[in-house]
């Protein structure tokens with residue numbers, strides 16, 4: 046795979062280690078035939094392979110299940126009832142995945158399906174489980190392909206648009222860049238399909254109400270998009286608060302990431318890891334305390350993860366995924382972090398070596414009680 050292909054990528058993408066790419070239905074589904082656009086999908090697969098060859102992890106969020114299923118089931122009416130939309134998504138999703146599988150096979154990459162609901166991204170335990178699965182898929186060199194689990198979500202509990210789902214997914218995997226590939230090459234001062242004098246905006250430094258006011262609804266002509274520019278700006282806001290930059294670009298070329306002539310970059314408020322650590326340190330109420338020995342406190346201050354061997358005492362009842370306070374022998378709070386094991390499990394493994402964990406608990410969730418990425422020094 047030639048790396049020349051990605052020379053024209055915006056800097057923000059070149060410097061990101063983890064990238065989330067969202068593609069809209071209009072790109073994946075050929076408007077005339079109503080089936081997956083295999084040639085376009087192969088082109089994107091080549092671009093993604095080029096990014097992965099640089100050591101980046103790529104999460105793909107793909108719309109198109111509803112549009113593919115509609116045609117397959119012969120549901121051609123413009124307006125469908127919710128249960129019909131869900132039926133279309135149920136029929137379209139396996140078609141969408143098999144089209145992606147074929148596309149990625151041409152660049153020797155494996156794919157995996159991750160169907161999420163809003164609850165998965167809002168309930169902490171489910172969030173952590175989803176994150177662990179996607180991390181493992183990255184480690185295995187796979188391209189996780191995310192969509193909303195349309196068949197089980199009702200109107201009240203669904204995202205309904207994959208722009209915001211993609212922003213949450215980007216946050217889930219701690220992406221530094223979220224690319225929203227659409228049928229338009231970025232944000233304009235007004236919907237350019239309705240206002241010919243609308244001007245393109247290449248860079249948004251600060252996403253405020255004046256920017257939000259520019260973004261309108263979907264391209265009604267295409268008929269398959271959901272949310273339009275408004276949900277892309279809402280997505281950029283979610284991503285930005287998690288330290289992730291958003292790029293809105295047109296996907297209407299055969300190699301959309303290599304041929305990104307014009308786009309809009311929306312700057313995040315902080316770096317992804319700084320935003321995550323600020324969230325751990327500030328917004329989370331600790332559910333318990335871990336008292337450490339001096340050696341463990343020194344290790345944490347040197348940027349190491351917390352291992353069971355340095356834990357002397359535990360207070361409180363907490364579960365895997367909860368936040369705890371980490372206390373020095375002098376009684377000071379040195380850090381806060383998200384635990385990989387429950388209070389009960391940590392009581393059983395405290396003071397022991399990581400290699401003993403599996404023997405004591407009968408399972409292991411990793412060597413660390415708190416991974417350094419999940420810890421903020423106070």
Ligand SMILES: Nc1ncnc2c1ncn2[C@@H]1O[C@H](COP(=O)(O)OP(=O)(O)O)[C@@H](O)[C@H]1O
Nearest residue numbers: 069227233235236259261263264270271273274
């Ligand atoms: N300010 C704006 N700048 C650019 N596009 C806009 C703006 N306001 C509304 N739009 C519309 O948003 C559409 C893209 O959203 P959408 O149709 O939902 O695509 P997708 O399927 O990629 O999510 C554009 O085609 C355009 O008509």
Ligand SMILES: N[C@@H](CCC(=O)OP(=O)(O)O)C(=O)O
Nearest residue numbers: 070108109110111206207271
């Ligand atoms: N989950 C839906 C996609 C909903 C959606 O946001 O569509 P789009 O605006 O085309 O990205 C599907 O696969 O049909």
